[in-house]
Amino acid sequence: MTYKITSKCISCKLCLSACPTGAVKIVDGRHWIDPNLCTNCDNTTYSVPQCAAGCPTCDGCVKERGDYWESWFTTYNKLITKLTKKEEYWDNWFNLYSQKFSEQIQKRQTSKV
Template identity: 40%
Template sequence: MALHITDECISCDVCEPECPNGAISQGDSTYVINPDLCTECAGHYETSQCVEVCPVDCIVPDPDHEETPEQLRAKYERISSENR
């Protein structure tokens, strides 16, 4: 499933550059994750890099965008082919 940044975000700027898909951007008051681009780093890393670096643990699974590992991998493949 795609990830979501909660209101606990302190806008520390560490997650955005870690996202290999460019899914994270600055929102009005916190960073936000575009679920159409979030693959939880499938195809790039074993773990979600934004979750690894977040100092306040505010990046959680998004229940509104549930996806299987296979779906995340397919999304990665689609995104990769579009960026060629």
């Protein structure tokens, strides 16, 4: 679900320049978010949606209400991605640790001989 502009908008134009994808437009004198361009600011350098973050009315730019199961699966997929990456992290950590540990043991055994 993308962001949309509500009737609380006071046309300050802040979101127009803040949007990294150029999704905010003025149509018939009113601000409007193109749902085909809005990415919710995902995959950008921003950690929060820029239109909502800068809006002086606090509820001028809001996230459209999504379907319950759609948002459930979105959250589920995000968590699974994080867990998968973590699994790789600990696998790599364990491999490196065991390699270094066995190198140290070999060094000690060699120095004793």
